[in-house]
Amino acid sequence: MAKNMGVAVAAALSELNVEKAVNALLKWRDSQSQAQKPQLLEQDEFLYLIVSLKKIPQKARVNPIKVPLPHPIIDDPAELCLFIDDRSKSGITKDAASKKIKSENIPINKVIRLSKLKTDYKPFEAKRKLCDSYDMFFADKRIIPLLPRLLGKQFFKKKKIPVPVDLKHNNWKEQIHNACSSAMLFLGSGTCCVVKVAKLSLEKKEIVENVIAAINGIAEHVPSKWGNIRSFHLKLLDSLALPLFQAMPDLRLKILADADHHTSSKEEKQEVEEEEDDTSHQKTKKKKKNKGRIHDVQYMDDREHINDSNSEADRKHEINANISTKKKKTALKKLCSIDIKVKDKKKKKSLAA
Numbered sequence: 001m002a003k004n005m006g007v008a009v010a011a012a013l014s015e016l017n018v019e020k021a022v023n024a025l026l027k028w029r030d031s032q033s034q035a036q037k038p039q040l041l042e043q044d045e046f047l048y049l050i051v052s053l054k055k056i057p058q059k060a061r062v063n064p065i066k067v068p069l070p071h072p073i074i075d076d077p078a079e080l081c082l083f084i085d086d087r088s089k090s091g092i093t094k095d096a097a098s099k100k101i102k103s104e105n106i107p108i109n110k111v112i113r114l115s116k117l118k119t120d121y122k123p124f125e126a127k128r129k130l131c132d133s134y135d136m137f138f139a140d141k142r143i144i145p146l147l148p149r150l151l152g153k154q155f156f157k158k159k160k161i162p163v164p165v166d167l168k169h170n171n172w173k174e175q176i177h178n179a180c181s182s183a184m185l186f187l188g189s190g191t192c193c194v195v196k197v198a199k200l201s202l203e204k205k206e207i208v209e210n211v212i213a214a215i216n217g218i219a220e221h222v223p224s225k226w227g228n229i230r231s232f233h234l235k236l237l238d239s240l241a242l243p244l245f246q247a248m249p250d251l252r253l254k255i256l257a258d259a260d261h262h263t264s265s266k267e268e269k270q271e272v273e274e275e276e277d278d279t280s281h282q283k284t285k286k287k288k289k290n291k292g293r294i295h296d297v298q299y300m301d302d303r304e305h306i307n308d309s310n311s312e313a314d315r316k317h318e319i320n321a322n323i324s325t326k327k328k329k330t331a332l333k334k335l336c337s338i339d340i341k342v343k344d345k346k347k348k349k350s351l352a353a
Helices: 002-012 015-035 094-103 114-120 124-133 141-151 153-157 172-180 204-221 303-352
Strands: 046-053 065-068 080-084 110-113 136-140 163-165 182-185 192-199 229-235 242-246 253-256 272-275 280-283 296-299
Touching (some): 015 229, 080 094, 080 114, 094 110, 124 153, 163 172, 172 182, 182 204
Antiparallel strands (some): 046 229, 253 296, 272 280
8 A cells, every 4th residue: 555655656746846946045045145245155945845644643753854855955174063972871071082084084173072061061152152053963872862951052953953963883984974965854744844955056857856755754753654744845044935746635534524514504492581579580592503514524434324324313303303392382371371461450450450
């Protein structure tokens, strides 16, 4: 079932549609750049893929999911920072880590110990400067649970959460290279997430390849895969979101209303007026039936349950009809008795006169 759905989606999500969306966004960006004033430093803009899910994931992930891309988003001379665990049980020091980085030519610009992160980066301003100083952060996977409290909200807002690295293995360079050439998917506690998939300095063909690779990779990592994906949209930072894929609604569902919805639209109960000797009370009760409200959502295969619900609705209708007739009879009796009393009073007054 999942394979057939993936084939159908691949047919609907063609490379031509992605290329049209990319061309439209690039044209919009050129028109905006002509209207705006030229800036001193050109900032490299990115393309973002908006993923909408049908159901919220049961477990929210703090660590991102790495989706491989054919063309890396981060340049080779990027500023990278590594957090290491300098506790006694870790068995690694800053000197040993820096020697390994230099000997293997690993693109890490800064190594920060866990103890220094606790002491030197307590103020909010220090955390903000640290977040803005580097393009990407890596951390020993043993200290990942401690970092949200130490880094603060700024790292989460800018999606610069450190990527876990297993420093016990010797392939540090390979792990960091794979992370730099991947898109980071953050599955939180909602149905919508944003993934950075390409930068505008790439060629059009490379951007299209990155978008298609990101879509296929995200569909493989999402729970229930293509069955849980509602839509994909592509956008720039300040542009509108252009649709790339939209899932069809589930045709197995059928909306049922009550059986009385087709026969009667509104039913009102009669007003009963009661008049006594000195006091008169008028009570009006109007109960309008809910019209157009969805009462039951059933599958088309459950025909037996539908027949049962229809029979119950017919019984309720008969009971309400019997009750209404009884109330009408009682109201007529009360009105007759009131008329008799009024006539008696008039006779007594005439006799007294």
